[in-house]
Amino acid sequence: MPINKKKIDNSDIKRDTRRIDVINTKFLITGGSGSLGRNIIKKLLSDGATNIISVSRDEALITQARIDIDSPFVKFKLGDITHKETVENLMKGVDVIFHAAAIKHVSLAEQNPREAYRVNVLGLINLLDSSSSVKRFIHISSDKAIGVMNCYGATKLLGEYLVDESNNLYNKNTYFVTRCPNLLDSRGSVTDIWAQQLKKFNKIMVTDPEMTRYFVTLKDAANFVVNVGLSGNITTDKKHYPLNYTKKYKLEDLATAFLKIKGNKNSKIEITGATSGEKSHEDYIEDVPLCTISELISIIKSDK
Secondary structure (H helix, E strand, O other): OOOOHHHHOOHHHHOOOOOOOOOOOOEEEEOOOOHHHHHHHHHHHHOOOOOEEEEEOOHHHHHHHHHHHOOOOEEEEEOOOOOHHHHHHHOOOOOEEEEOOOOOOHHHHHHOHHHHHHHHHHHHHHHHHOOOOOOEEEEEEEHHHOOOOOHHHHHHHHHHHHHHHHHHHOOOOOEEEEEEOEEEOOOOOHHHHHHHHHHHHOEEEEOOOOOEEEEEEHHHHHHHHHHHHHOOOOOOOOOEOOOOOOEEEEHHHHHHHHHHHHOOOOOEEEEOOOOOOOOOEOOOOOOOOEOOHHHHHHHHHHOO
């Protein structure tokens, strides 16, 4: 059944005049030292937040994030959301949660399904079970939860069910699901991997040149997710998509655009074939036009 774009677009958020009082709110960002987590923190700080807790389990990333963000209003905690006692301690006094921590890479989840389940499902349950007093819980899901055909998508879809159920178990109109497509230039994303391959081999690996993907930039994704989390008129009876920000690329076009910016006259593209769990074409709530190579060049250059 077709869904009206206007009902799920973030234009409704922009009209909101009853946003959460950012200055007097305590925020918890899981996965706060990751690519999206850092951008969420930066957006909150720009909106006036003064009490932010970030939790991650990667010491190196925490150190990088602390230098990158450099704010007295952010406390970086080392911890694992799959540890129940850790979560219970972190949740004390928290008003709003942005849950970004996850095993995110399709191939890694395929190879490590127990770990994907442990983090993406059991870790989420720990957070939900300790969240009965929060004002908002924003779960950052993925377009891979649509038409599931891999382990990662399955864990994200189950997570959405758990979040939805929490509105009945705890506080109604508190738990929200946002579905973001691929995050351009995030850590471990295709462009990040290509950058490493180009530096080492002067070539990049492309699985299927005809493959298409929906994407948003990190900044746009963070802006959207934070606007959902702070809005007073957002509802829990639907999934929220960043349609105003979403774009689409063909993998061959993105590779060509990437090499035009980062490569040299000897740089090459190597076709390797699709990996386990990958779709040729992702599902999304609504289709968007393919970006041209020139548009992708402009986006890659500006996404810094």
